[in-house]
Amino acid sequence: MKPFTSLSVNTTFNMISTLLLVMLFLALAYNNYRREQALILNGAVDNARTISRQIIVTRDYLSNHVTTEPESNYNLVPQVASTQIARQLTSGSNFSVRQVSLRYRNPGNRPDPFETEQLKLFMQKRNHESWQVTTEQGKKSLRYLLAMVADSSCLACHGSYDAAPAFVQARFARGHFSYGYQVGEVIGAISVSVPMEGLYRQIGTNLKHDIIYDACVLIAFLAITGAIMRKAILTPVKDVAVHISDVAKTGNFSQRLERTSTNEIGQLVGSFNELMEELDRKTRQRVESEERYRNFIEIAQSPIISFMADGKIVISNQKAEKLFGLSKEELLGLSIFDFMEDGENLRRAIEAYFSAGSSDLIGTTTLQKVRDVCGRLFDAEMVISVSQSDQTQIFSAILRTIKNGSAAR
Numbered sequence: 001m002k003p004f005t006s007l008s009v010n011t012t013f014n015m016i017s018t019l020l021l022v023m024l025f026l027a028l029a030y031n032n033y034r035r036e037q038a039l040i041l042n043g044a045v046d047n048a049r050t051i052s053r054q055i056i057v058t059r060d061y062l063s064n065h066v067t068t069e070p071e072s073n074y075n076l077v078p079q080v081a082s083t084q085i086a087r088q089l090t091s092g093s094n095f096s097v098r099q100v101s102l103r104y105r106n107p108g109n110r111p112d113p114f115e116t117e118q119l120k121l122f123m124q125k126r127n128h129e130s131w132q133v134t135t136e137q138g139k140k141s142l143r144y145l146l147a148m149v150a151d152s153s154c155l156a157c158h159g160s161y162d163a164a165p166a167f168v169q170a171r172f173a174r175g176h177f178s179y180g181y182q183v184g185e186v187i188g189a190i191s192v193s194v195p196m197e198g199l200y201r202q203i204g205t206n207l208k209h210d211i212i213y214d215a216c217v218l219i220a221f222l223a224i225t226g227a228i229m230r231k232a233i234l235t236p237v238k239d240v241a242v243h244i245s246d247v248a249k250t251g252n253f254s255q256r257l258e259r260t261s262t263n264e265i266g267q268l269v270g271s272f273n274e275l276m277e278e279l280d281r282k283t284r285q286r287v288e289s290e291e292r293y294r295n296f297i298e299i300a301q302s303p304i305i306s307f308m309a310d311g312k313i314v315i316s317n318q319k320a321e322k323l324f325g326l327s328k329e330e331l332l333g334l335s336i337f338d339f340m341e342d343g344e345n346l347r348r349a350i351e352a353y354f355s356a357g358s359s360d361l362i363g364t365t366t367l368q369k370v371r372d373v374c375g376r377l378f379d380a381e382m383v384i385s386v387s388q389s390d391q392t393q394i395f396s397a398i399l400r401t402i403k404n405g406s407a408a409r
């Protein structure tokens, strides 16, 4: 993951887990919201159905049992009475109820386009109940319709003109379209509508609570996992990193870390300690063997010089220092090639040794002219041996000056 490589592990982890959790919470909240919406819609449909059934039952009861009274009291006409009852039933709620018919008597009962459409479907006997969430002028509302079917009692006033009571005849002339119904025919419908806004207000509040709750869970999660990560992983790993860079700076391999767990971090600490142990041992060994080598060449009777492939002198003995006329401090770091009359030849021999694996100057005794600090030349027999140290080759030259030379010592 390239974009995260420059961020700390903790930040990366926090970012990724926040992203995942936010996505999870959003998905859950959305799912919840949809479920609550469906529940609320079902509840509203149930309510509308109950109200409608009550009205139809009331109307049927009146139509069957209050037959002569409407003549003298118009308020007892089933439609008029049930309208009043419905009004009282739904007062104080969001529900509004109408009783509509395509062939209305009261213009106030004329169906709107939606109701007309549903009534037509009812008349085709498709179904006797329908509901839908509609949007009018940007406002959503639930529209519910339940068909009213004419029974024989209804026909007393909605059958033929001649059979109708005088007060009905007086109001609605012969040929008015509100006459002429048959038993079983859809005569109208109870129409209930309720704005969704009011219903959904509660879920809006629930959603707000959900989000606050989720945010708290998220913060707690990040705080806890952050603390655990820091304690269990980041701090120990950082400790190891700091110690490694310390070792790189100081070269001191004596440091050990306390191993507090047996998990992967514990293993890392264990490996670090083992590595330090091994390096410590190797260094001690090397120091000891170098020490032994130094002591050994100091007691040798011949000048001995050790140098790297580039000619840089790294070890010398007293005899060599005396030969070249320099102290150990002065000699170390200088190039062996400068002390040879034909330094180039030796340089080429070393190159040949690296490229071809052998060279005529190495491993055999050759006669050379060496030069001291003052430029005096000596004849000397020289033999060069090669040894490996820390992945690099070290060349050691043993010299033996020949006394009968031009300026021998």
Ligand code: HEC
Pocket: 059, 060, 063, 067, 070, 077, 078, 079, 080, 099, 100, 101, 103, 104, 105, 106, 107, 109, 148, 149, 150, 151, 153, 154, 155, 156, 157, 158, 168, 178, 187, 188, 189
């Ligand atoms: C006693 C006479 C009478 C009876 C019985 C009667 N109705 Fe009516 N109905 C009326 C009158 C009058 C109106 C007009 C009311 C108004 O002015 O609001 C009406 C209106 C209606 C309406 C409203 C549409 C419109 O025409 O304005 C419907 C629907 C309806 N009746 C259905 C029925 C059904 C169903 C029955 C049987 C269960 C029934 N009525 C029985 C007299 C009657």
